[in-house]
Amino acid sequence: MTPTRLYTALGALTVALFLASLTTGPASLPIPEALSALVTQSDGPATMVMREIRLPRALLAALIGASLGLSGAAMQGYLRNPLAEPGLIGVSATAALGAVIAIQTGLAAAYAFALPAAALSGAAIATLALLALAGPRGTALTLILAGVAFSALAAALTSLVLNLSPSPYAAAEIVFWMMGSVADRSMTHVALAAPFILAGMALILPLGRGLDALTLGEDAAASMGTRLHRMRLALVLGVAASVGAGTAVAGAIGFVGLVVPHLLRPLTGHRPSTLLIASALGGAALLLAADTATRLVFPERDLKLGVVTALIGAPFFFHLVWRLRGRL
Amino acid sequence: MALAAPPERVVSINLCTDQLALALAAPGQLVSVTRMLQRDEGAMAEAARALPGNSARAEEIYLLAPDLVLAGSFTAPDTLRMLQRLGLTIEVFTPAETLSDIRANILRMGTLLGREAEAQAEVAAFDARLAAIPAPAGPAPLAALYAANGYSAGDATLPGQMVKAAGFALLAEEMGLPYGGVVPLETLATASPDLLIAARPGAPKSRAEEILAHPVVAALRDQVPTDTLHDSDWTCGTPSVLDTVERLAAIRETMK
CATH class of the missing domain: 3.40.50.1980 (Nitrogenase molybdenum iron protein domain)
Known part of the structure; x- marks a missing residue:
């Protein structure tokens, strides 16, 4: 498949799933009425439901899905390791820790942007440490082990911070931060996260050519003019900004960055540059589909988004581990 | 004993x-x-x-x-x-x-x-x-209890009983949730309750309470009477729960 046709197909799928997300929900609005309420002003609850509940939800799912797909593809290309994924290696968990600290210290209430900034810092620390521990020359095993340690530590510290807080909702909060959800978020959250997510993605997308060159090895890539240090800096900042901001408003959502590049790689002729754009579109589509599923499978229950992505993603992970077992 | x-x-x-x-x-x-x-x-x-x-x-x-x-x-x-x-x-x-x-x-x-x-x-x-609380007359207005994480208490709980004793119908009961449950914002917006009883508004100190500042809840506050029910008002069954029942019954009287 040519890249253009692949992008067109994935783009069309994303748009279709975006509309599906907008027209799914407990308030039974007929589809034409729902979509017209989105564009025309009226006093009824339909406009409220569409503009203040479903639109931010669909926007966040699309943005966060795109950033996770893109980050997964970029990290896998840079580390040449198919298991690199922000959720699995602890970047999301560390971002969640940053966000929880910002909320519990009251910093997020005082300065709205302290929330994404703290999550971003957490994600940046984790990404830097992971690249240092398991850089391009590290093995898949080093990366996964370091990631497991980071995830466990961040999850434990998140639980600790919430346990020490006077909030009676600590247990529910822990579930949210570990499983993630975009339910009942508002446009405020979109405005808070979108600038960082888009900026992060803008840092990662131009890395395609360098990642293509890197498939030939570091020395070859360097001789072709790829500046590895700059690439690494852009990758760390891009992943931290996009994953950090997404996690700050929706919790840690795992496996998207693993599943999407894995599914799309054969369709891109194994070219990292094509995979980057395709994974961004595919990530948006997957998260929109997963979030729509949370509302269709158990409409009465508050099913968490991360549960659905884990149910989809874990089999892929096992499949990858099975294929890699000889090399690990 | x-x-x-x-x-x-x-x-x-x-x-x-x-x-x-x-x-x-x-x-x-x-x-x-x-x-x-x-x-x-x-x-x-x-x-x-x-x-x-x-x-x-x-x-x-x-x-x-x-x-x-x-x-x-x-x-x-x-x-x-x-x-x-x-x-x-x-x-x-x-x-x-x-x-x-x-x-x-x-x-x-x-x-x-x-x-x-x-x-x-x-x-x-x-x-x-x-006994001094006036008996409700006419159709009961609908009250929505709305707390952190979008939780709405049902009629088999003390807060639900307190709201009903004041002469209101209860949103969670109408939704078939006797013990209460998570009521999505969408459902709250389309149910158009006559009274919103929200948990403590204040600055949300936790992510769970953020939902009470959501534009949908804010818009509802502008449209219908709102009462605030603190956790301490209903957590324990003591005679002081009647403070809340009396307050809600007074709101009910104004709705006639």
């Missing part, structure tokens, strides 16, 4: 038995209440701070040498088993889920503490206040 002689060293290890006991106990009879109540606000907490506090841990309870321990049915079962093994007398109270549970718990506490007369008087005052 009546004891031969009233207990002399009573320790309460549950927030709600704390309040029932504080209202009825003879001076010096109650020797410790929970630190949870001491951290609270209001007259009860003020009285609680005059006593030594406990954190409901077996070791500290045993060292207080109580002849009666008052616990709740949600007290950690391991703690209760440990106290039983140590030979202490324990009375477990089930949290009130209806207004008549409150009466029953007061009378039971009176019997256990040997303060039957005081308990009878408290129940009589409770009944008189309840």
Whole structure:
């Protein structure tokens, strides 16, 4: 498949799933009425439901899905390791820790942007440490082990911070931060996260050519003019900004960055540059589909988004581990 | 169950038995209440701070040498088993889920503490206040209880019973959630309730409370009367729940 046709197909799928997300929900609005309420002003609850509940939800799912797909593809290309994924290696968990600290210290209430900034810092620390521990020359095993340690530590510290807080909702909060959800978020959250997510993605997308060159090895890539240090800096900042901001408003959502590049790689002729754009579109589509599923499978229950992505993603992970077992 | 002689060293290890006991106990009879109540606000907490506090841990309870321990049915079962093994007398109270549970718990506490007369008087005052609330007439307006994480209490819970006693229909009951559950914002927006009873608004200190500042809830606040129900208003079944019932009934009267 040519890249253009692949992008067109994935783009069309994303748009279709975006509309599906907008027209799914407990308030039974007929589809034409729902979509017209989105564009025309009226006093009824339909406009409220569409503009203040479903639109931010669909926007966040699309943005966060795109950033996770893109980050997964970029990290896998840079580390040449198919298991690199922000959720699995602890970047999301560390971002969640940053966000929880910002909320519990009251910093997020005082300065709205302290929330994404703290999550971003957490994600940046984790990404830097992971690249240092398991850089391009590290093995898949080093990366996964370091990631497991980071995830466990961040999850434990998140639980600790919430346990020490006077909030009676600590247990529910822990579930949210570990499983993630975009339910009942508002446009405020979109405005808070979108600038960082888009900026992060803008840092990662131009890395395609360098990642293509890197498939030939570091020395070859360097001789072709790829500046590895700059690439690494852009990758760390891009992943931290996009994953950090997404996690700050929706919790840690795992496996998207693993599943999407894995599914799309054969369709891109194994070219990292094509995979980057395709994974961004595919990530948006997957998260929109997963979030729509949370509302269709158990409409009465508050099913968490991360549960659905884990149910989809874990089999892929096992499949990858099975294929890699000889090399690990 | 009546004891031969009233207990002399009573320790309460549950927030709600704390309040029932504080209202009825003879001076010096109650020797410790929970630190949870001491951290609270209001007259009860003020009285609680005059006593030594406990954190409901077996070791500290045993060292207080109580002849009666008052616990709740949600007290950690391991703690209760440990106290039983140590030979202490324990009375477990089930949290009130209806207004008549409150009466029953007061009378039971009176019997256990040997303060039957005081308990009878408290129940009589409770009944008189309840009888003074005007009986609802006409179709009941719809009230939506809305708390952190979008949780809405149902009619099988004390807050739900309090709202119904004030003459309102309850959103969670209409949705078929007797014990309550998460009501999505969408459902709240389309249900168009006549009264919104939200948990503490203030600056959200936790992500769970953010939902109470969501534009949909804010818009509803502008459209319909809003009341605030603090957790401490309904967590324990004490006569003070009637403060809330009276307040809500007054709102109900204005809606006629």
